[in-house]
Amino acid sequence: MKKGIKIATIGGGSSYTPEIIEGFINKKLSGELPLEDLYLVDIEEGKEKLEIVGNLAKRMVSKAEADINIHLTFDRREALKDADFVTTQFRVGMMEARIRDEKIPLRYNLLGQETTGAGGFAKAQRTIPVILDICRDMEELCPDAWLINFTNPSGIITEAVLKHTKIKVIGLCNVPIGMVNMVAELYGVEADRISIDFAGLNHLVWGRKIYKDGIDVTEEVLDNIVKGNSFNMKNIPDVDLSKDLISALGVLPCPYHRYYYLSETMLKNTLKDSEEKGTRGEVVRKLENDLFELYKDPDLNIKPPQLAKRGGAHYSEAAVNLINSIYNDKKDIQYVNVRNNGTILDIPEDTAIECSCVIGKNGAKPIHIGHLETSMRGLLQVVKAYEELTIEAAVKGDYSAALRALAIHPLVNDSIKAKKVLDDIIRENIEYLPQFKDLNL
Incomplete structure (x- = not known):
């Protein structure tokens, strides 16, 4: 009999939490994952949301x-x-910080997006000091635990942990599993009949080969998209790719x-x-407010269908499947962020990539890719x-590295605008940027 396991979820007051609760309940009832204790952790500022979500979680568990x-x-x-596993799904600065991340670049006619470009840069600068602090606690209190990160920008956060801590980490994103589900919808089949060979980075990943029931259908899927079938997510403007x-x-x-091609x-x-x-x-702030009003209902004891509008569908499905496969040494294929280790020969070995991996008790083993097109x-x-x-920049508080980062990003690509955006980001986020506290702007 396997002993009961303990999981800590950092950012437990998130609106996504009911989805991960549903996943844990299903795995517990199936007998696959003997989850005994689930800790939902948040900060004092998130007290109301944690209590609302936590009480819904308790009702869901009780009903099941x-x-x-x-x-x-x-x-x-x-x-x-x-803890045996730690999942991270937090937002430093809460929703107000995200809105700033989107608005600051727009002042300079640059794309404001929360995970890429200048917006994603700002989020990374706030998040990296916190994730490294969490990892220091983990090194002391649960050094053998797996960190399953889906705090954005997931690839960057995962790479920071890989480079600067001893923690076993795997990064997650809902984009690859979302793409698998979109192909499944195209064919009207269950998602487990579709597999995709992924290669790239978080939010910059390509499906190089697509299979249905083991048969290569890549050209067929691409033809369908060329003929006008939409292939997008709720949080991205629905503009047709060329x-x-x-x-x-x-x-x-x-x-x-x-964001890159258009x-x-x-x-x-x-x-x-x-x-x-x-x-x-x-828009999401309003959606979240509506969700939390729903979550307050004492008669609600399931994950409400309205959560699907939030734009983060499949995150928790991916997290629960990943934990389950590590715990049970399943050796199945999932799509995660891991250390490159020569998987993609065109970028450094010590950086994080997003690709198809075999998942087992020793973590994620990437499937070799070689050189990309x-x-x-x-x-x-x-x-x-x-x-x-x-x-x-985030680890050292290095202004020069920060400026170089923004200047070369394809969504900025202008050193004058990069400096203006960077200075605004630091000034308006300084309470969350201890690494830049001595900078005189």
Whole structure:
């Protein structure tokens, strides 16, 4: 009989939490995951949300008769002590910081997006000091635990942990599993009949080969998209990728590639949307407020279907599946962020990549990729260099590295604008940026 396991979820007051609770309940009831204690951790400022979500979690567990102890706490160290798995889904600065991340770049006619470009840079600068602090606690209190990170920008955060801590970490994103589900919908089949060979970075990943029931259907899927079938996510403006480009690439770009392949169109749409209905963060803030009102209902004891509108579908499904496969040494294939280790030969070995991996008790083993096609390689190398500089800036408080990072990012690509954006980001986030506290701007 396997002993009961302990999981700590940092950012337990997130609106996503009911989804991960549902996943844990299902695995507990199936007998696969003997989860005994789940700690939902948050900060004092998130007290109301933690209590609302935590009480819903307890009702869900009770209804399912799943026998999981739900603990709500602001004491991170208590939650981490002897944990088997730690999941991270927090937002430093909460929703107000995200909205700033979106609005600051727009002042300079640059795309404001929470995970890439200048917005993603700002989020990384706030998040990296906190994730490294969490890892220091883990090294002391649960050194053998697995860290499953889906705090964005997930690839950058994962790489920071890989480079600067001893913690076993795997990064997660809902984009690859979302792409698998979109292909499954295209064929009207269950998602487990679709597999994709992924290669790239977080929010810059390509599906190089697509299989249905083990048969290569890559060309068929690309033809369907060329003929007008939408292939997108709720949190990204639905602009059609160029049909000629998709045909020329010969691989399946992820929804976030719109920001790179259609930068001007996406900027126009983002500016228009921000004027008419607010930035995506402002839209999400309202969605979240509505969700938390739903969560308060004492009669609600399931994950509400309205959560699907939030834009983060499949995150928790991916996290629960990953934990389950590590715990049970399943050796199945999942799509995660891991250390490159020569998997992609075009970028440094010590950086994080997103790809198809075999998951077992020793973690994620990436499936060898080799050299990427030239068109993919060029974009990948520039964005990877940006990510490396972003981590250096966050860890060292290095203004020069920060400026270089923004100046080379394809969504900024202008040193004068990069400096203006950087200075605004630091000034307006300084309470969350201890690494830049001595900077005189």
